[in-house]
Amino acid sequence: MVTQITRGIKISVLTSFEGTYFKNYKIHFAFSYEITIENHSKDSVQLMSRHWEIFDSLNNKDFVDGEGVIGKKPVLKPGESHTYSSGCLLSSPFGAMKGYFNMINFTSTRSFRVIVPTFRLSAPFALN
Numbered sequence: 001m002v003t004q005i006t007r008g009i010k011i012s013v014l015t016s017f018e019g020t021y022f023k024n025y026k027i028h029f030a031f032s033y034e035i036t037i038e039n040h041s042k043d044s045v046q047l048m049s050r051h052w053e054i055f056d057s058l059n060n061k062d063f064v065d066g067e068g069v070i071g072k073k074p075v076l077k078p079g080e081s082h083t084y085s086s087g088c089l090l091s092s093p094f095g096a097m098k099g100y101f102n103m104i105n106f107t108s109t110r111s112f113r114v115i116v117p118t119f120r121l122s123a124p125f126a127l128n
Contacts, residue, residue, distance in 0.1 A: 004117040008041025009076075009103065013119040018087065020123075031121040032087040033097070035069070037114075039076035043107040046075045047082075052099040052116075058092040069101075093123035 003012045018030040039045055050069055054062040067073065074082040088097065098118040104111050 010038040038081040057094040093126035
């Protein structure tokens with residue numbers, strides 16, 4: 001598990017290798033990740049959007065931007081948390097992801113970024 005705290009918001013990430021499958025005559029490596037967002041600040045916040053950088057050892061870096069997470073824009077009061085799961089496909093058994101969440105503080109009405117630390121995606125059979 002990797003964790004990081006930005007402006008009182010703690011991000012924790014757990015990853016898992018889900019297996020391989022063939023699509024369009026090419027092997028793909030499937031990974032899942034579970035992210036927990038905990039509000040340790042004194043203010044209520046809302047996650048508005050996300051930005052991902054996806055590293056695949058056999059491909060160029062991919063960038064993904066979107067609103068919310070899995071169709072939601074969770075509001076977190078002080079002490080609350082939100083957990084969600086998602087996944088990604090790589091063309092190799094090794095990769096990584098990192099990014100950030102754009103959030104808004106309801107007290108100050110200001111937007112801020114919460115860093116999602118780099119988390120590795122690696123198939124256990126490929127580890128030495």
